[in-house]
Amino acid sequence: MFSVLSEILRSGFMINSSLRRRTHLVQSFSVVFLYCAAEEDLLRPVADQRKRKRMESNRESARRSRVRKQKHLDDLTAEISRMIKENNQISISVNVTAQHCVSVEAANSVLRAQMMELTQRLHSLNEILDFIHCSAAAAVGGCVFGAEGFQHQGFADNQQHPIMASAEMIDYY
Secondary structure: OHHHHHHHHHHHHHOOOOHHHHHHHHHHHHHHHHHHHHHHHHHHHHHHHHHHHHHHHHHHHHHHHHHHHHHHHHHHHHHHHHHHHHHHHHHHHHHHHHHHHHHHHHHHHHHHHHHHHHHHHHHHHHHHHHHHHHHHHHHHOOOEEEHHHHHHHOOOOOOEEEOOOOHHHHOOO
8 A cells, every 4th residue: 555655756846847747646546546445345254353352352351360360369368267276276386385385493492402302311321321430330339420421510610520339329319
Protein backbone atom coordinates (compact mmCIF):
# COMPACT_ATOMS: atom_id res chain seq x y z
CA MET A 1 0.00 0.00 0.00
CA PHE A 2 2.70 2.48 1.00
CA SER A 3 4.88 1.45 -1.91
CA VAL A 4 2.13 2.43 -4.38
CA LEU A 5 1.57 5.75 -2.62
CA SER A 6 5.27 6.61 -2.53
CA GLU A 7 5.64 5.78 -6.25
CA ILE A 8 2.73 8.03 -7.17
CA LEU A 9 4.15 10.85 -5.11
CA ARG A 10 7.57 10.46 -6.73
CA SER A 11 6.14 10.46 -10.28
CA GLY A 12 3.93 13.49 -9.56
CA PHE A 13 6.74 15.60 -8.25
CA MET A 14 9.03 14.76 -11.16
CA ILE A 15 6.46 15.89 -13.74
CA ASN A 16 6.23 19.58 -14.47
CA SER A 17 3.32 21.35 -12.85
CA SER A 18 0.89 21.50 -15.77
CA LEU A 19 -2.80 21.23 -15.16
CA ARG A 20 -3.04 17.92 -16.90
CA ARG A 21 -0.43 16.35 -14.71
CA ARG A 22 -2.10 17.66 -11.59
CA THR A 23 -5.35 16.05 -12.60
CA HIS A 24 -3.59 12.80 -13.24
CA LEU A 25 -1.97 13.01 -9.79
CA VAL A 26 -5.33 13.59 -8.12
CA GLN A 27 -6.81 10.63 -9.96
CA SER A 28 -3.85 8.53 -8.91
CA PHE A 29 -4.40 9.51 -5.25
CA SER A 30 -8.05 8.53 -5.60
CA VAL A 31 -7.09 5.14 -6.95
CA VAL A 32 -4.61 4.64 -4.12
CA PHE A 33 -7.14 5.58 -1.45
CA LEU A 34 -9.75 3.30 -2.99
CA TYR A 35 -7.17 0.56 -3.16
CA CYS A 36 -6.20 1.10 0.47
CA ALA A 37 -9.82 1.15 1.61
CA ALA A 38 -10.55 -2.08 -0.24
CA GLU A 39 -7.46 -3.71 1.21
CA GLU A 40 -8.45 -2.62 4.72
CA ASP A 41 -11.91 -4.11 4.26
CA LEU A 42 -10.29 -7.40 3.28
CA LEU A 43 -7.79 -7.35 6.18
CA ARG A 44 -10.23 -6.19 8.83
CA PRO A 45 -11.79 -9.63 9.55
CA VAL A 46 -8.30 -11.14 9.84
CA ALA A 47 -7.21 -8.35 12.21
CA ASP A 48 -10.41 -8.71 14.23
CA GLN A 49 -9.85 -12.45 14.49
CA ARG A 50 -6.25 -11.91 15.64
CA LYS A 51 -7.45 -9.35 18.15
CA ARG A 52 -10.08 -11.78 19.51
CA LYS A 53 -7.47 -14.55 19.78
CA ARG A 54 -5.06 -12.23 21.59
CA MET A 55 -7.79 -11.08 23.98
CA GLU A 56 -8.79 -14.69 24.68
CA SER A 57 -5.15 -15.63 25.24
CA ASN A 58 -4.73 -12.69 27.63
CA ARG A 59 -7.87 -13.72 29.55
CA GLU A 60 -6.58 -17.29 29.88
CA SER A 61 -3.16 -16.08 30.99
CA ALA A 62 -4.76 -13.78 33.59
CA ARG A 63 -6.92 -16.69 34.84
CA ARG A 64 -3.83 -18.92 35.20
CA SER A 65 -2.03 -16.12 37.03
CA ARG A 66 -4.94 -15.72 39.47
CA VAL A 67 -4.98 -19.49 40.07
CA ARG A 68 -1.22 -19.46 40.76
CA LYS A 69 -1.55 -16.54 43.15
CA GLN A 70 -4.43 -18.23 45.01
CA LYS A 71 -2.45 -21.48 45.29
CA HIS A 72 0.56 -19.54 46.60
CA LEU A 73 -1.66 -17.77 49.13
CA ASP A 74 -3.15 -21.10 50.25
CA ASP A 75 0.33 -22.60 50.60
CA LEU A 76 1.50 -19.65 52.71
CA THR A 77 -1.60 -19.89 54.91
CA ALA A 78 -0.99 -23.61 55.47
CA GLU A 79 2.67 -22.94 56.29
CA ILE A 80 1.66 -20.27 58.81
CA SER A 81 -0.71 -22.72 60.51
CA ARG A 82 1.98 -25.40 60.61
CA MET A 83 4.54 -22.99 62.07
CA ILE A 84 2.09 -21.76 64.72
CA LYS A 85 1.47 -25.37 65.81
CA GLU A 86 5.20 -26.08 65.85
CA ASN A 87 5.86 -22.90 67.84
CA ASN A 88 3.21 -23.90 70.42
CA GLN A 89 4.75 -27.36 70.78
CA ILE A 90 8.22 -25.87 71.22
CA SER A 91 6.90 -23.42 73.83
CA ILE A 92 5.28 -26.25 75.78
CA SER A 93 8.51 -28.28 75.57
CA VAL A 94 10.56 -25.30 76.79
CA ASN A 95 8.18 -24.75 79.73
CA VAL A 96 8.29 -28.44 80.71
CA THR A 97 12.09 -28.45 80.43
CA ALA A 98 12.36 -25.27 82.53
CA GLN A 99 10.15 -26.78 85.24
CA HIS A 100 12.21 -29.97 85.16
CA CYS A 101 15.40 -27.89 85.45
CA VAL A 102 14.03 -26.06 88.51
CA SER A 103 13.09 -29.34 90.18
CA VAL A 104 16.50 -30.87 89.37
CA GLU A 105 18.26 -27.79 90.79
CA ALA A 106 16.16 -28.04 93.98
CA ALA A 107 16.96 -31.75 94.30
CA ASN A 108 20.63 -30.98 93.65
CA SER A 109 20.60 -28.36 96.39
CA VAL A 110 19.06 -30.83 98.83
CA LEU A 111 21.64 -33.45 97.88
CA ARG A 112 24.51 -30.97 98.41
CA ALA A 113 23.19 -30.10 101.87
CA GLN A 114 22.85 -33.81 102.71
CA MET A 115 26.38 -34.42 101.41
CA MET A 116 27.77 -31.66 103.66
CA GLU A 117 25.92 -33.08 106.66
CA LEU A 118 27.03 -36.63 105.88
CA THR A 119 30.63 -35.45 105.38
CA GLN A 120 30.57 -33.84 108.84
CA ARG A 121 29.08 -37.00 110.35
CA LEU A 122 31.70 -39.12 108.65
CA HIS A 123 34.45 -36.88 109.97
CA SER A 124 33.01 -37.13 113.51
CA LEU A 125 32.66 -40.90 113.21
CA ASN A 126 36.27 -41.17 112.03
CA GLU A 127 37.37 -39.21 115.10
CA ILE A 128 35.34 -41.53 117.32
CA LEU A 129 36.92 -44.55 115.61
CA ASP A 130 40.37 -43.06 116.10
CA PHE A 131 39.50 -42.51 119.76
CA ILE A 132 38.26 -46.09 120.12
CA HIS A 133 41.38 -47.45 118.46
CA CYS A 134 43.53 -45.36 120.77
CA SER A 135 41.49 -46.56 123.75
CA ALA A 136 42.22 -50.11 122.76
CA ALA A 137 45.87 -49.20 122.35
CA ALA A 138 45.84 -47.41 125.72
CA ALA A 139 44.87 -50.59 127.41
CA VAL A 140 47.99 -52.07 125.97
CA GLY A 141 50.37 -49.16 126.29
CA GLY A 142 48.83 -45.76 125.67
CA CYS A 143 47.87 -43.56 122.74
CA VAL A 144 48.87 -40.07 121.78
CA PHE A 145 46.48 -37.93 119.69
CA GLY A 146 47.66 -35.05 117.54
CA ALA A 147 45.95 -31.70 117.97
CA GLU A 148 45.26 -31.36 114.24
CA GLY A 149 42.44 -33.89 114.54
CA PHE A 150 40.63 -31.73 117.09
CA GLN A 151 41.11 -28.22 115.74
CA HIS A 152 37.43 -27.81 115.12
CA GLN A 153 36.79 -28.57 118.78
CA GLY A 154 38.83 -25.64 120.10
CA PHE A 155 42.46 -26.80 119.86
CA ALA A 156 44.15 -24.05 117.84
CA ASP A 157 47.81 -24.85 118.42
CA ASN A 158 49.60 -27.49 116.40
CA GLN A 159 51.35 -29.17 119.34
CA GLN A 160 51.01 -32.79 120.24
CA HIS A 161 48.84 -33.30 123.32
CA PRO A 162 48.93 -36.65 125.00
CA ILE A 163 45.48 -37.98 125.69
CA MET A 164 45.08 -41.10 127.66
CA ALA A 165 41.97 -43.02 126.87
CA SER A 166 40.07 -45.03 129.40
CA ALA A 167 37.02 -47.24 129.18
CA GLU A 168 34.85 -44.69 131.05
CA MET A 169 35.32 -42.08 128.35
CA ILE A 170 33.77 -44.29 125.68
CA ASP A 171 30.45 -44.15 127.46
CA TYR A 172 30.14 -40.45 126.74
CA TYR A 173 30.19 -40.94 123.04
